[in-house]
Amino acid sequence: MSLRSLSLALAFATAPLSLSLPHAAHAAAPQVKTQAPGYYRLMLGDFEITALNDTVLTLPMDKLMTNTTPAKVAAALARNHQPSPTPTSVNAFLINTGAQLILVDTGLNGLAGPQAPSHLLANLKAAGYTPEQVDTVLITHMHSDHIGGLMTDGHPTFPNATVYVDAAEKGHWLNPEAEAKTPADKRGGFTTAHKLLDAYAAAGKLKTFDGVTSLFPGVTALPAHGHTPGHSAYAVESKGQKMLFWGDLMHVAAVQFDTPATTIQFDSDSPAAYEARAKIFAEAAKDGYWVAAAHISFPGIGHIRPKDATDGKADPKSYVWEPVQFSLGE
Numbered sequence: 001m002s003l004r005s006l007s008l009a010l011a012f013a014t015a016p017l018s019l020s021l022p023h024a025a026h027a028a029a030p031q032v033k034t035q036a037p038g039y040y041r042l043m044l045g046d047f048e049i050t051a052l053n054d055t056v057l058t059l060p061m062d063k064l065m066t067n068t069t070p071a072k073v074a075a076a077l078a079r080n081h082q083p084s085p086t087p088t089s090v091n092a093f094l095i096n097t098g099a100q101l102i103l104v105d106t107g108l109n110g111l112a113g114p115q116a117p118s119h120l121l122a123n124l125k126a127a128g129y130t131p132e133q134v135d136t137v138l139i140t141h142m143h144s145d146h147i148g149g150l151m152t153d154g155h156p157t158f159p160n161a162t163v164y165v166d167a168a169e170k171g172h173w174l175n176p177e178a179e180a181k182t183p184a185d186k187r188g189g190f191t192t193a194h195k196l197l198d199a200y201a202a203a204g205k206l207k208t209f210d211g212v213t214s215l216f217p218g219v220t221a222l223p224a225h226g227h228t229p230g231h232s233a234y235a236v237e238s239k240g241q242k243m244l245f246w247g248d249l250m251h252v253a254a255v256q257f258d259t260p261a262t263t264i265q266f267d268s269d270s271p272a273a274y275e276a277r278a279k280i281f282a283e284a285a286k287d288g289y290w291v292a293a294a295h296i297s298f299p300g301i302g303h304i305r306p307k308d309a310t311d312g313k314a315d316p317k318s319y320v321w322e323p324v325q326f327s328l329g330e
């Protein structure tokens with residue numbers, strides 16, 4: 001290249017683009033804005049686990065958390081780069097054991113209004129399944145963000161499914177005496193429970209268990225009462241691998257892993273909810289099994305470990321969440 005052509009080339013390369021290219025020859029790409037479908041899959045032994053995102057609620061956690069102060073919650077959120085009000089995932093989980101298709105919780109199905117549209121069914125379909133294929137629904141507890149998806153337009157969303165719930169949970173929310181004892185302005189949960197479960201009960205498809213119960217091969221119900229009277233976790237095991245489905249054992253990762261004693265207004269018995277959380281956190285950290293949580297940022301699957309204190313020793317009362325590493329699989 002001659003010196004003249006080199007200097008011309010350099011002049012061209014350094015010229016402002018607007019001078020060297022005709023206008024609109026390369027329009028800027030429009031921003032797309034939409035996300036990929038909200039499902040995430042991994043294998044647990046022979047079982048296929050699919051996390052399904054239903055929606056994200058934005059909740060004023062500084063006002064909702066108890067056994068703490070709003071300032072402490074605000075500080076913990078800020079430390080974890082979380083805004084307040086705080087975006088809070090609503091996750092459900094599908095377990096294909098090879099013999100059964102089990103759904104753990106069902107999302108809100110729009111019950112939180114237009115600001116939190118539900119995507120559970122769309123994500124279930126995007127994940128390759130249909131509601132008709134679900135033969136079992138395990139309910140951790142009967143709050144609307146866990147049972148909302150059971151009915152659609154007055155019909156069972158999962159027409160071939162039997163629903164399982166702890167006897168103490170059914171014995172509270174579908175109990176006329178408990179409802180009568182509750183102030184009239186606080187009976188919404190009872191009405192919701194009837195709306196979503198009566199059709200299954202009438203068809204003989206609402207079953208209860210009492211205490212630690214082996215429900216199916218590899219699937220065990222474990223009482224974790226406190227958040228609600230019959231709140232339950234579900235342990236799922238295949239080929240030596242274990243995942244514990246926590247339901248609402250905790251709500252705010254930025255606050256409650258560090259300080260598990262922090263409770264929430266949604267608890268029906270906060271001291272019992274804390275006791276269940278402390279016990280299961282300690283067990284999950286010690287045993288190192290997988291955890292799947294309803295309100296940890298999607299997919300809500302990971303492990304917990306004791307928090308390392310500044311002296312290098314593990315703090316026996318504080319924990320750290322280690323989310324699953326994203327993978328596209330095989």
Ligand SMILES: [Zn+2]
Pocket residue numbers: 143145146248294295
């Ligand atoms: Zn919940």
